[in-house]
Each structure stands twice: as C-alpha cells, then as structure tokens.
Amino acid sequence: MSTPVSARPTPFLALDETVLDRNIAAMQARGRQLGVTLRPHAKTHKIAQIAQRQLAAGGVGLTVATVAEAEAFAAAGFDDLFIAYPLWVDADRGARLAALARHARVRVGCDSADAARQLGQHTVPAIGTDPGQTGGLEVLVEVDSGMHRSGVEPQQAGGVGVAAREAGLSVVGVFTFPGHSYAVDGGRRAAAEQEGAALTAAAQSLREVGIEPRVVSGGSSPSMEFASSHGVSEMRPGVYVVADAQQWELGVCEPADVALTVYATVVSHASGRAVLDCGSKALGADRAPYATGSGRLLDHPDARIVMLSEHHAVADCGPDPLPPLGSVVRVVPNHACNALNLADEVAVVGEHRPPGGGPAATIAHIWPLIARNANH
Amino acid sequence: MSTPVSARPTPFLALDETVLDRNIAAMQARGRQLGVTLRPHAKTHKIAQIAQRQLAAGGVGLTVATVAEAEAFAAAGFDDLFIAYPLWVDADRGARLAALARHARVRVGCDSADAARQLGQHTVPAIGTDPGQTGGLEVLVEVDSGMHRSGVEPQQAGGVGVAAREAGLSVVGVFTFPGHSYAVDGGRRAAAEQEGAALTAAAQSLREVGIEPRVVSGGSSPSMEFASSHGVSEMRPGVYVVADAQQWELGVCEPADVALTVYATVVSHASGRAVLDCGSKALGADRAPYATGSGRLLDHPDARIVMLSEHHAVADCGPDPLPPLGSVVRVVPNHACNALNLADEVAVVGEHRPPGGGPAATIAHIWPLIARNANH
CATH class of the missing domain: 2.40.37.20 (D-serine dehydratase-like domain)
Known part of the structure; x- marks a missing residue:
C-alpha cells in the first residue's frame, strides 16, 4: 500500500525502483557481452531486496566487504558470498567464518603469507584439514592492479597461494579492485587495462605454483565500460545499481x-x-x-x-x-x-x-x- | 563489569572517560571565565550519559540540530532544548514541536519572515495564542556572522523578530554559528570577533523593534578561545567534548x-x-x-x-x-x-x-x- x-x-533516502531495475539489467547485459559472471558488491546497498534482484537477473553470488556483512546476508538466505577484503583473522573472526562456511560458500581475500597462516590457524581446525576440502571456505589472493591500496604485486600471488595451501586452505583464484578507475581524462580506460594485465599475471603466478585459478575476479563500476574479458571470470561492480x-x-x-x-x-x-x-x-x-x-x-x-x-x-x-x-x-x-x-x-x-x-x-x-x- | x-x-568507537570528563570541566571553566552560560551541542555525541555530565558540570540545557534529536533527548528526560537550526515547519513538524513544548522548554531558530509565519501557523494554534504565552516554544532569530551558510544579516534580525511576533510567537533572542572559525592562520580569532560584532548588532536590531533579547547565543569549539563575552549570554560548543x-x-x-x-x-x-x-x-x-x-x-x-x-x-x-x-x-x-x-x-x-x-x-x-x- x-x-x-x-x-x-x-x-x-528515496530509491527509484524503475531505474534500479534498469541498471541491474544493463549491467547484467554488459557482463554477458564480456563473457564474465557478475558478483555484485552488496556493500553499496546492504538491502536484501536489491541483492535478490541482482541474483534473479543472473548474478552468481554476492560480494561483501566484512565478515559482519557476510553474516547479515547469510542470515537473509544468501549462500554464496565473497568477502573481497584482505582479512586479518583472529580467533573470533575465525570462529565466525567457520560458522558461516557450514551453510554457505564463503570466499575470503588474503594479501600476505602471514594473513594466510592466521586464516588457516583460526579456521581449518574448525572446518577440516583435508587438502582442498576445507568445507565452504575458499581463498582468493588479492593483487594490486595500480590503486596501491591493498594486495600484493601480481607476480607474488603464487607465494601467498603457497602459504595459504600450506596452512590447509583451498585457494581458488585471484582478485583485484581497480579503484583508480575513479578518475577522469582516460583514467577509467587505463585502470581497466591495468586490471586485466594484473589479473592475467596473477593467474599465471598461481599456475606456476601448481594452483589452477578457477576464479579471476575484478571490476568496479567505472571500469566496466572498458574492461577486458581476457582471462577474467567474474566482475564485482557495486555502485552501478543506484549510481551517484x-x-x-x-x-x-x-x-x-x-x-x-x-x-x-x-x-x-x-x-x-x-x-x-x-x-x-x-x-x-x-x-x-x-x-x-x-x-x-x-x-x-x-x-x-x-x-x-x-x-x-x-x-x-x-x-x-x-x-x-x-x-x-x-x-x-x-x-x-x-x-x-x-x-x-x-x-x-x-x-x-x-x-x-x-x-x-x-x-x-x-x-x-x-x-x-x-x-x- | x-x-x-x-x-x-x-x-x-572507543571513548576515554577520563579525557571526556576533563574536556567537560575545562569548557565549563572557560564559560565561567567569559561569564556566559554553556548550552553544549548534543549533535556531536547524541549520548544521554554525556549530556548528563555536561549539565551536571553547569550546562543550562542542550543544543540540538533537528526536531528528531530534540524528541530523542526529551524522551531521555532533558527538558531544556534549543534546536539551533532555521526550521521550515510544516504541519507534521509543527505538531511534533507542539508536543515537545508541552513538557519541555523548546527554542527554535528562524531566519526569515516566511519561516516565522510557517512556524506560527503550525504551532501557535496547538499551544496558545496569548502574546508572550506560547507555552514552552520560543524563537531565536538566526544571523549570519560571516560563515554565509544560513541566517539573516544582523541588522535584519528585528524584521524577522517582528514577523515571528505577529505570528503569535515568543521571540527571546538571537543566535549565530561562527562556523568559519574552522580555519587556520588567525581565522579562529577573526571569526570570534565577527561573531561578537554580529550578535551585538543583532541584539540591537531586536531592541529597535521592541523585543528585549534575553538570549544572545553563539559559540563553536574553535572560536571559544577567542570569544568575547561582551553582550553574549550563552555559548554552544559541541566537538570540544571529545575532540577530533x-x-x-x-x-x-x-x-x-x-x-x-x-x-x-x-x-x-x-x-x-x-x-x-x-x-x-x-x-x-x-x-x-x-x-x-x-x-x-x-x-x-x-x-x-x-x-x-x-x-x-x-x-x-x-x-x-x-x-x-x-x-x-x-x-x-x-x-x-x-x-x-x-x-x-x-x-x-x-x-x-x-x-x-x-x-x-x-x-x-x-x-x-x-x-x-x-x-x-
């Protein structure tokens, strides 16, 4: 009523439902055009009804930024969540991730060997130690594609992957956030090109240590127009859904x-x-x-x-x-x-x-x- | 425990209680030194326990920014509230102000004759129309002391006061916010001087139309060090309580x-x-x-x-x-x-x-x- x-x-705050739906459809079409799956970033909206529409349109799961966001969306019934953040996992966060991973596929980011060991120490005992069998918890190595915020150099992805594997974790791929795409005068195109190159190099670095990257993940709303699908499997734009x-x-x-x-x-x-x-x-x-x-x-x-x-x-x-x-x-x-x-x-x-x-x-x-x- | x-x-967010108490005591001492009362701005903290300490130290009441903030603090038992904002009052806000004014002294800001008429139209019938008898609702005219955000020129305070009086409202004084005190290189001192001059001129403008200003209110955390007490009755600093x-x-x-x-x-x-x-x-x-x-x-x-x-x-x-x-x-x-x-x-x-x-x-x-x- x-x-x-x-x-x-x-x-x-007012949300125009007609425009929202159009934005969701347009980005899904862009994903199809690139041949990549979409995993929209739910930190933008934090609204279950929007997330449902994003998945109904074809999204393969949600991206979130924190363990607490993952918990909120898991409680709302979403069961495929990527915490695209280089978590530092202590006992508390480890227990929370393990609890999440019992009912959902949970992927987390990692950008150092130390962080990988922390993650393994505080989650693997609770989930299982068989190689490649750590329940619903999977790791993506974060690489820096030019924003210089977090993430390792693409060529170092393999080293972090090895540390994670040795900690008993299942490493499934690499990701980056090309946040330097928030720029004018050609900056968006340049960031998208760097993103593609970084992800390709990072995936190769994983392969060199014997880890086949099933997920090669990038994306930001400003870079989507210029993104390359070469070697990339998924994109995680967020703001596009409402714009600003x-x-x-x-x-x-x-x-x-x-x-x-x-x-x-x-x-x-x-x-x-x-x-x-x-x-x-x-x-x-x-x-x-x-x-x-x-x-x-x-x-x-x-x-x-x-x-x-x-x-x-x-x-x-x-x-x-x-x-x-x-x-x-x-x-x-x-x-x-x-x-x-x-x-x-x-x-x-x-x-x-x-x-x-x-x-x-x-x-x-x-x-x-x-x-x-x-x-x- | x-x-x-x-x-x-x-x-x-962590709050150091020892430092908090010291800041409250120090600002109260500064108020005593200036010979002005303090009405701390609760928009900074929105925490009842902090507001209680500010009043226990000598504060005469609270400043808030919105009707909703006033409602929240009134519900927590605070009964002397100044909404230091040039409200545009429609039927909904008028009813809410009238409800507040039944149990608390509520002062509101006003910076135009149109806004004064709106305020009167939507509150006076609910509160009472006897001149000077509008229950617990009182008006302060906002003047601009150099920030150029809201407020009339000091010399125009009387005109707004007359419009408010004609609308059946009780006009008790003038206020300003010297927000341009957020400046380096002598800007704080200059803003404090402009604040004092603007308030003096505004008070005089009210007197010229036959309204004796009982409240002449200024203050911001950065200007308090240089504030003049000449002709000023109260100050409304906010951020000092926790600093940043x-x-x-x-x-x-x-x-x-x-x-x-x-x-x-x-x-x-x-x-x-x-x-x-x-x-x-x-x-x-x-x-x-x-x-x-x-x-x-x-x-x-x-x-x-x-x-x-x-x-x-x-x-x-x-x-x-x-x-x-x-x-x-x-x-x-x-x-x-x-x-x-x-x-x-x-x-x-x-x-x-x-x-x-x-x-x-x-x-x-x-x-x-x-x-x-x-x-x-």
Missing part, C-alpha cells in the same frame, strides 16, 4: 540512471542560495578531488552543493530561480555507498519521475538496510 | 585532549604502509581543506591516513616502523560528529592511556547513541 511522499519528514554524483561526474552514467536521491526541504534562501535540510549526516561527506561539489540536484543539473555541514547543504543554483522555500528537491549524494550506510531504511518510490520531473508522489514500500554499520 | 578490549571485533583530528590540526586541542578514537586492526602492509580495517564507514569521509589527511593515529603523531575507502584506511607512517600486522591502533577521526553518527554505540574504555600508550585494555561500559540518524 503506497503512502504519500509528503507524509514522510525530510531528509530521507561521482558516477555522473566521471561520465559512467547519465542523470537518468540515478536511482538514489535524498529528498530534502528548502529551509532558507540565505545569501541567495538554497539551504537544504540534508547535510553530511544524510548525504555523507565524500568529496573526491574530481567532484564539482558536495552533491548534485537531480532536477537542477547546473546547481552545485557548494557548502556542506552536518544538517545544511547549501546549493548554488547559478542563474536558475531558487526552488521555493518549503519545496522538496532531490539531492544526488556524491557517494551512494556512504549515503546508504547512514540510513536504516530507504523509501522506494512507486512512481517513476524522470530527471527534471521532480520528486515522486508516493512511497510504494520501505526496504531496510540489513548490514548498516556492519564494519567488523 | 569491564570486558577486555580484545573481545570486541574492530573497528569500533580537525580540532587537533586547527590548534584547538592537544592529542591528550582526544577522547574519541576508532580502534582498528592492521590488516596489511601493502606498499609499505599500514592498511587499517576502519574506512569511511567507521571514520566518516570528512576532509576539510586544511586537513593533512583523512585521519590521524593517536599513538603515531607523524602518521597520516593518506587513502581512505569504505573499509580501508591506508596510513603512511613516515620513517616510523609500521605497527605490526594484527595489532590494534587508535585512529582519530577528522570529524567526531560524523564518526559518532555512524555508530549505534560507543565502548567506554575504563583505563586511561595517554597518547603513545596505545589502546586501553578494558571496556568499562557501552553507551548507546539515542539520536543516530535523527536528521528529520
């Missing part, structure tokens, strides 16, 4: 692809600008070097949020007339993942309005975030 | 004043840096123009977080040896208010360790945030 949007006090101002400004999407906005009220016209009641506690404080502001207005493409505090977003609307006091506008967060992680739920709007059409009239349903703040 | 810190999976990397880098506090840190595990030494398991979903993504990184390490003052993703904080430790894999470090968020708003609770550490001393050994108790995400 739908409720009027006006009954919900601003600011709140970063994707818009990187040229990854059009405003019509933005499914997630914050509905906000114009509370003041101080200094000739529109002061909105959504601040960094609703939008997130992300502002990448290439960002032209702290967020965009979906229905006013020339406007920029030029000042952002915790409860104020000050929008410079340029030559456009200011949206009236008390009116509701749709704000596009710079980074959807962090905006969503601030909210306990999203309002799914039942009536699609195109960019320029303004806020929807009704809320069709409310979807809860099942893994908000599940960082541990 | 205390529990070992090692039993809690990282990342999590912004205050540290602005020179407002020393590392020894930092009460709030994120305990994080070193998961990787990739690229010769320490990769920590706390990202922007634990620290917040704030990075002010003057910030030297995306966060600091309390026990490694030369280290900087040079790269921040949702679940990775990459710390460059300079010439220092890297903290060992698997060790726990204390990360100082850039902006405490946004870091706290990500968490549902904080772990209060029972054993004070000075900077350089490393993480505490035990957790004394857990304090919940009672107004997390209460943006509406």
Whole structure:
C-alpha cells in the first residue's frame, strides 16, 4: 500500500525502483557481452531486496566487504558470498567464518603469507584439514592492479597461494579492485587495462605454483565500460545499481540512471542560495578531488552543493530561480555507498519521475538496510 | 563489569572517560571565565550519559540540530532544548514541536519572515495564542556572522523578530554559528570577533523593534578561545567534548585532549604502509581543506591516513616502523560528529592511556547513541 511522499519528514533516502531495475539489467547485459559472471558488491546497498534482484537477473553470488556483512546476508538466505577484503583473522573472526562456511560458500581475500597462516590457524581446525576440502571456505589472493591500496604485486600471488595451501586452505583464484578507475581524462580506460594485465599475471603466478585459478575476479563500476574479458571470470561492480554524483561526474552514467536521491526541504534562501535540510549526516561527506561539489540536484543539473555541514547543504543554483522555500528537491549524494550506510531504511518510490520531473508522489514500500554499520 | 578490549571485533568507537570528563570541566571553566552560560551541542555525541555530565558540570540545557534529536533527548528526560537550526515547519513538524513544548522548554531558530509565519501557523494554534504565552516554544532569530551558510544579516534580525511576533510567537533572542572559525592562520580569532560584532548588532536590531533579547547565543569549539563575552549570554560548543583530528590540526586541542578514537586492526602492509580495517564507514569521509589527511593515529603523531575507502584506511607512517600486522591502533577521526553518527554505540574504555600508550585494555561500559540518524 503506497503512502504519500509528503507524509514522510525530510531528509530521507528515496530509491527509484524503475531505474534500479534498469541498471541491474544493463549491467547484467554488459557482463554477458564480456563473457564474465557478475558478483555484485552488496556493500553499496546492504538491502536484501536489491541483492535478490541482482541474483534473479543472473548474478552468481554476492560480494561483501566484512565478515559482519557476510553474516547479515547469510542470515537473509544468501549462500554464496565473497568477502573481497584482505582479512586479518583472529580467533573470533575465525570462529565466525567457520560458522558461516557450514551453510554457505564463503570466499575470503588474503594479501600476505602471514594473513594466510592466521586464516588457516583460526579456521581449518574448525572446518577440516583435508587438502582442498576445507568445507565452504575458499581463498582468493588479492593483487594490486595500480590503486596501491591493498594486495600484493601480481607476480607474488603464487607465494601467498603457497602459504595459504600450506596452512590447509583451498585457494581458488585471484582478485583485484581497480579503484583508480575513479578518475577522469582516460583514467577509467587505463585502470581497466591495468586490471586485466594484473589479473592475467596473477593467474599465471598461481599456475606456476601448481594452483589452477578457477576464479579471476575484478571490476568496479567505472571500469566496466572498458574492461577486458581476457582471462577474467567474474566482475564485482557495486555502485552501478543506484549510481551517484561521482558516477555522473566521471561520465559512467547519465542523470537518468540515478536511482538514489535524498529528498530534502528548502529551509532558507540565505545569501541567495538554497539551504537544504540534508547535510553530511544524510548525504555523507565524500568529496573526491574530481567532484564539482558536495552533491548534485537531480532536477537542477547546473546547481552545485557548494557548502556542506552536518544538517545544511547549501546549493548554488547559478542563474536558475531558487526552488521555493518549503519545496522538496532531490539531492544526488556524491557517494551512494556512504549515503546508504547512514540510513536504516530507504523509501522506494512507486512512481517513476524522470530527471527534471521532480520528486515522486508516493512511497510504494520501505526496504531496510540489513548490514548498516556492519564494519567488523 | 569491564570486558577486555580484545573481545570486541574492530573497528569500533572507543571513548576515554577520563579525557571526556576533563574536556567537560575545562569548557565549563572557560564559560565561567567569559561569564556566559554553556548550552553544549548534543549533535556531536547524541549520548544521554554525556549530556548528563555536561549539565551536571553547569550546562543550562542542550543544543540540538533537528526536531528528531530534540524528541530523542526529551524522551531521555532533558527538558531544556534549543534546536539551533532555521526550521521550515510544516504541519507534521509543527505538531511534533507542539508536543515537545508541552513538557519541555523548546527554542527554535528562524531566519526569515516566511519561516516565522510557517512556524506560527503550525504551532501557535496547538499551544496558545496569548502574546508572550506560547507555552514552552520560543524563537531565536538566526544571523549570519560571516560563515554565509544560513541566517539573516544582523541588522535584519528585528524584521524577522517582528514577523515571528505577529505570528503569535515568543521571540527571546538571537543566535549565530561562527562556523568559519574552522580555519587556520588567525581565522579562529577573526571569526570570534565577527561573531561578537554580529550578535551585538543583532541584539540591537531586536531592541529597535521592541523585543528585549534575553538570549544572545553563539559559540563553536574553535572560536571559544577567542570569544568575547561582551553582550553574549550563552555559548554552544559541541566537538570540544571529545575532540577530533580537525580540532587537533586547527590548534584547538592537544592529542591528550582526544577522547574519541576508532580502534582498528592492521590488516596489511601493502606498499609499505599500514592498511587499517576502519574506512569511511567507521571514520566518516570528512576532509576539510586544511586537513593533512583523512585521519590521524593517536599513538603515531607523524602518521597520516593518506587513502581512505569504505573499509580501508591506508596510513603512511613516515620513517616510523609500521605497527605490526594484527595489532590494534587508535585512529582519530577528522570529524567526531560524523564518526559518532555512524555508530549505534560507543565502548567506554575504563583505563586511561595517554597518547603513545596505545589502546586501553578494558571496556568499562557501552553507551548507546539515542539520536543516530535523527536528521528529520
């Protein structure tokens, strides 16, 4: 049963279901075109209903970032989960992974021999020690493809793989995150090329130590357009599903692809600008070097949020007339993942309005975030 | 009953109770020295136990940012609340304010005649229309002291006051937020001077229309050191209570004043840096123009977080040896208010360790945030 949007006090996160479904279908088509499977990153949305749609469209499983996210999605019935993170596993995390692996296929990342030994020490005794038979727990070696965040050099993947194998773990492949694809001026294409080269070299490094990589995993939303399928088996884009101002400004999407906005009220016209009641506690404080502001207005493409505090977003609307006091506008967060992680739920709007059409009239349903703040 | 810190999976927010109490006492002493009352901003912490300590030390009431925050603190028993925000009040918010004002003194901000009429229309009928008798609801006119976010010019305070009075509201004073005090190179002193001048002019503007300002309210943590008490009756600092990397880098506090840190595990030494398991979903993504990184390490003052993703904080430790894999470090968020708003609770550490001393050994108790995400 739908409720009027006006009954919900601003600011709140609104999700356009029509655009969401279109984004899911488009990325699945891109995966088919490349000949890779998709394992969408659920850290973006943390919403079971979205994950279900991603799998229904063809996704082979979910990517998550933490053990706690894996626990939340496992509790919601998802049984094929890749924690794409170089975990440092102590006794507590080991017990939690072992518990997860009894009911789901759980893959985890690893980027050092030390981390592999920790992982083996705290999981293998609980799961089983037969070579290649560690229940539902599998390891992917993380390699750095140029972002320089985590991961070993591709040529070192074999060494980490050997350490993991010696620790009793089942090593099934390699992965990377080409996060340097968040760049303008050809950066997306360059990152995608580095990603392909790094994954190919890493897979070869595993083969040289006698481990056949069944999974060669890459992907980020900005690099998907230029990704190579050569030697790559799966991709893990996340943000594409709802899009955000970063994707818009990187040229990854059009405003019509933005499914997630914050509905906000114009509370003041101080200094000739529109002061909105959504601040960094609703939008997130992300502002990448290439960002032209702290967020965009979906229905006013020339406007920029030029000042952002915790409860104020000050929008410079340029030559456009200011949206009236008390009116509701749709704000596009710079980074959807962090905006969503601030909210306990999203309002799914039942009536699609195109960019320029303004806020929807009704809320069709409310979807809860099942893994908000599940960082541990 | 205390529990070992090692039993809690990282990342999590830890609050040093000894430092917290010292910060509360020091700011109260500063208020006494200036001859102003303190009304600490509870949006920073959203924790009832901290608010209780602030009032026990002498605070006259709480400042909050939203109606929802006021509702949360009122439900926790706090009965003197100032919503220091230029509210746009519709029927829903009006009803909520009226309900609050039956049991608490509720002050709200207003920065235009239109907003004053809205506020009156949606609250006065529910509360009472006798002049000066609008129950527990009082209005402060917001003026801009140089931040240029919201608020009218000081000389226009009287005009807004008249509109509010004509709408049946009780106007009790003026307020400003000198947020441009978040600046280096003398900016803090300049902002404090502008704050004093703006409040004096605004109070005079109210007097000229026959409204005696009982409350003349200013304050931000960075400006308190240079604030003038001339003509000012109350101050509303917030962040001072826990401090953060912004205050540290602005020179407002020393590392020894930092009460709030994120305990994080070193998961990787990739690229010769320490990769920590706390990202922007634990620290917040704030990075002010003057910030030297995306966060600091309390026990490694030369280290900087040079790269921040949702679940990775990459710390460059300079010439220092890297903290060992698997060790726990204390990360100082850039902006405490946004870091706290990500968490549902904080772990209060029972054993004070000075900077350089490393993480505490035990957790004394857990304090919940009672107004997390209460943006509406």
